[in-house]
Amino acid sequence: MELNIAMNFRRLAVTWMAAAVAASTILAAKDASAQATFITVASTTSTEQSGLFKQLLPDFRKATGIEARVVALGTGQALDMGRRGDADVVFVHDKVAEEKFVADGFGVKRLEVMYNDFIVVGPKADPAGAKGKDILAGLKKIEASKSPFVSRADKSGTHAAELRYWKAAGIEKPQGAWYRETGSGMGPTLNTASAMNAYALTDRGTWLSFKNRGELVIVVEGDQRLFNQYGVMLVNPAKHAHVKKEAGQKFVDWVVSPAGQAAIAAYKIDGEQLFFPNAKP
Amino acid sequence: MFEIFASLGLALDLMANGDSAFVRVVAISLELSLAAAVLGSAIGLPLGALVAIGRFPGRRSLIVSLNALLGLPSVVVGLVVYLMLSRAGPLGTWGLLFTPGAIVIAQTVLVIPIVAALARQVVEDSWNEYAEQLRSLGVGTGRAVRTLLWDTRFSLLTVALAGFGRAASEVGAVMIVGGNIDGVTRVMTTAIALETSKGDLPLALALGIVLILVVLAVNAGAYAIREWSAKHHG
Numbered sequence: 074m075e076l077n078i079a080m081n082f083r084r085l086a087v088t089w090m091a092a093a094v095a096a097s098t099i100l101a102a103k104d105a106s107a108q109a110t111f112i113t114v115a116s117t118t119s120t121e122q123s124g125l126f127k128q129l130l131p132d133f134r135k136a137t138g139i140e141a142r143v144v145a146l147g148t149g150q151a152l153d154m155g156r157r158g159d160a161d162v163v164f165v166h167d168k169v170a171e172e173k174f175v176a177d178g179f180g181v182k183r184l185e186v187m188y189n190d191f192i193v194v195g196p197k198a199d200p201a202g203a204k205g206k207d208i209l210a211g212l213k214k215i216e217a218s219k220s221p222f223v224s225r226a227d228k229s230g231t232h233a234a235e236l237r238y239w240k241a242a243g244i245e246k247p248q249g250a251w252y253r254e255t256g257s258g259m260g261p262t263l264n265t266a267s268a269m270n271a272y273a274l275t276d277r278g279t280w281l282s283f284k285n286r287g288e289l290v291i292v293v294e295g296d297q298r299l300f301n302q303y304g305v306m307l308v309n310p311a312k313h314a315h316v317k318k319e320a321g322q323k324f325v326d327w328v329v330s331p332a333g334q335a336a337i338a339a340y341k342i343d344g345e346q347l348f349f350p351n352a353k354p
Numbered sequence: 355m356f357e358i359f360a361s362l363g364l365a366l367d368l369m370a371n372g373d374s375a376f377v378r379v380v381a382i383s384l385e386l387s388l389a390a391a392v393l394g395s396a397i398g399l400p401l402g403a404l405v406a407i408g409r410f411p412g413r414r415s416l417i418v419s420l421n422a423l424l425g426l427p428s429v430v431v432g433l434v435v436y437l438m439l440s441r442a443g444p445l446g447t448w449g450l451l452f453t454p455g456a457i458v459i460a461q462t463v464l465v466i467p468i469v470a471a472l473a474r475q476v477v478e479d480s481w482n483e484y485a486e487q488l489r490s491l492g493v494g495t496g497r498a499v500r501t502l503l504w505d506t507r508f509s510l511l512t513v514a515l516a517g518f519g520r521a522a523s524e525v526g527a528v529m530i531v532g533g534n535i536d537g538v539t540r541v542m543t544t545a546i547a548l549e550t551s552k553g554d555l556p557l558a559l560a561l562g563i564v565l566i567l568v569v570l571a572v573n574a575g576a577y578a579i580r581e582w583s584a585k586h587h588g
Contacts (some may be wrong), residue, residue, distance in 0.1 A: 085504065093396040112451055113533075121554050126536075144452055144533035158441030159451050260551025267553070285553030313441060316450065 078300040090112040111140040114318045115152075115160035117230060118258045119189075120303070121145030123278030123347055126338040133327050139320045146256065147229030155179055155306075158313030161321035163327070166276075166303045167230035180306035184329050187337050187348045188302045191234060192280060193293035194263070195220075195272035203272065204292050216244050219251040221271035225262050226254030234301065235274045241298075262288075275302055278347040303348070305329070328352075357556055364560035369567075375537070380568060382454065383522060383541040388572075389458050391518035394465025398517065399510060401466070403499045404472025407481045412468035417474065428460075432527030435460045439531065452533040457541070460527040465517040466490050472513040477502045515576050522569055542568070 120126060124145050133141055134231040141162075146154065148165040156179050165171060174180045190249065193211055195203060201220040203211035215222055224247075225232040239247050253271065255262045259279040265275040267287040275283075280291070293299075305325050310316040329332045334350035341347065368376055405416055437443050437453040450456045474575070480502050488498050503510065525543035532539030534548060542565040549558035 081586060083500075086500075087506065089392065089396055092392050122548070142535040142538055144531075158446070258551055260553060263552060264551070283527070283553040285555055315441065315447075330552065 076223075081171040088247050098157065110320070111142055112136060112161040112317050112324055113159065114141050114143045114162045114164055114324065115150075116143050116145055116164040116167045117148050117151060117166060117259065118145045119166070119231070119276040119279050122166065122260055123276075123282050124342070124350060125278065125337070125340050129328070129333070129336055132336045133324065133333070135321050136327060136332060137320075139323060141324055147225070147227045147231075148233070149228030149230075152179075155308045158308065158315065160308055161317045162271050162305065162307055162324050164305045165230060166301055167233050168302055168304065170230075170233065171306065174313060175306060178314055179309055181309050183304045183306045184325060186305050186352055187334075187350045188300055189277050189348050190294070191231065191274055191276050191299040191301050192291050193272060193274055194266065194280060194286075194289045195248055195292040196270045197290050199287050199292060201272065206293070206295045208238055208293055208296040208298055212242040212244065216242075216247060219249060221251050221253065221269055222247070222268040223262055223269065223273045224252065224254045224270045225259065225274075226256045227258065229258070230301075231259060231274060231276060233344045238274070238298070255337065281342045281347060302351075358559065360556045360563055360564060361559035364556055365563035365567075366471065368560055368564060378537060379540055379542055379545050380564065382539070383543075383565070384568065384572075386454055386457050386541060387461065387516075387518055387521040390461030390465050390521040391514055393462045394515040394517045394521070395469050395510075397462075398469030399473045399503060399513070400468045400471040402475075402513075403477040403503050404495075405470070405475045406477040407485075407498055407502065408495050411428050420467055420471045420474065424471055426464070426467065427526075428464055428524055429526040429530070431463050432460055432530035435463065435527065435531050451531065452539060454532070454539055456531040457528050457539055460531045461521040461524055464524060464527065465521050468520050469513055469517040472516060473510060476506050476509045476513060486499060489541065508584060511576055511580055518572060519569060522572075524566070 080281050100291075116126070119151060121143055122145070130141050133139065137257070144154065145159065148167040151160070151163055151165050152174050154160045155174065163174070164186070171180070171183050175183050182186065191233045193203065193208065195201070196276055197288070201215045201218040203214045207212060239245075253265070253269070255265050259267060259275055262273055263275060264280070264282050264285055265271070266291055267285050272292065305328055307318070307321045307325050308316045329352035334352055337348050337350045338346065357487060405420065435456065436451065438445050438447055439448065439456055440519070450459070484502070486507075488501065493501065511534070523543065525547055528539075528541060529544050529547065532544065534540050534544040534585070540548075544560060546561045546565070547559050549561060550556075
């Protein structure tokens with residue numbers, strides 16, 4: 074009986090181990106087969122959540138045979154991913170931070186790709202009376218009336234822009250119970266704003282694809298200063314030797330090419346164009 | 355309330371006419387969570403049994419640590435695995451970050467404590483019952499571990515399922531090390547998180563309902579296997 078148990082146990086253990094080994098080899102093999110043909114792109118939640126990549130990536134793959142895997146984070150985190158060498162290409166929207174990234178030698182060259190714009194959304198009733206075209210005047214009114222405002226506070230491109238607007242409006246650092254920092258992405262921040270009926274700065278793309286709007290409407294739009302430029306850059310292979318230089322460069326070249334630019338212009342939600350290509354030929 | 359009913363309808367619709375993208379998300383979820391449950395059990399079960407009956411220095415602290423690890427915040431596991439696998443980290447050359455392999459590693463780390471802690475309890479109960487008998491037969495620790503693991507195999511299946519549940523329901527760590535890449539590392543939980551952040555709450559909840567049904571199906575399958583083998587090999 075003892076022997077029997079030992080044999081049965083061995084059989085079970087062998088089966089279990091075999092399953093474990095099989096599971097890991099399948100996973101490893103699956104990944105190895107794709108290794109040669111994929112690149113990792115660190116990008117922002119605004120481009121991913123607006124659905125732009127769903128339009129762009131299949132076209133890019135058709136043109137080059139390369140699979141682009143997008144990890145969507147805030148701009149600050151995405152640049153950090155590039156700095157650590159965990160991405161081949163960075164596609165983000167914070168010109169100041171991007172130029173520093175390239176100047177520090179982490180990126181090869183920054184190319185402008187497209188723009189969209191920021192808007193301020195807020196309660197339909199507009200208790201602060203912020204409605205209009207002027208972003209700085211709008212923010213001043215929100216601060217003066219202590220109307221609830223929800224901030225990303227996550228070092229994203231949108232957060233960096235928000236802080237610049239406050240500063241330009243003469244408010245060095247907004248504080249008080251009315252100013253709420255979520256420390257999360259655009260979508261979660263809009264969910265919070267919607268639940269609190271608060272004001273928030275958002276990019277238009279995320280807003281257009283956002284469904285849980287509640288009482289929120291666009292309050293401020295159309296100011297030249299709300300222009301939001303996106304840039305793309307290859308992570309410097311001189312810093313990180315494993316960067317897929319050729320495939321990554323193909324992605325950079327493609328998004329600024331006429332084909333890539335046309336694909337960006339063609340992306341619409343409910344007939345509204347989200348991103349406006351403006352790469353310099 | 356209305357939203358919940360809308361989600362139920364949406365969940366049924368997804369399962370009836372789910373597009374290939376949806377099916378892929380479910381498949382990736384199942385595949386990775388099962389792999390993690392199998393790997394985690396392969397390590398956790400013997401570990402738990404050894405702690406249950408082995409007599410070695412530091413055993414008590416090991417038991418306390420294992421139990422404490424049950425409360426391990428998954429985000430911390432995600433962060434540690436991220437730092438290990440990042441190109442700037444010690445295992446960076448493996449190039450595993452943002453691949454399915456990274457998810458399995460993080461999930462396995464989360465599965466091991468739960469499997470080990472539960473297996474310890476199960477095996478210890480059995481040990482209390484048979485210790486004298488096994489000792490009188492002059493059975494050594496290694497042999498006793500194997501005998502008791504085999505003896506309690508049906509209870510241990512439930513333990514492995516708890517490990518699967520832990521893996522399948524994981525979101526924080528999976529998001530960090532997998533990157534939620536469409537078609538590669540997007541699993542049900544991260545898809546739910548994504549839809550929530552897009553404000554599409556009915557779709558997010560519908561995906562949640564599907565996830566619950568998937569976990570339910572796996573458990574039902576395991577239960578059936580257990581019943582069947584108990585009848586035939588009991």
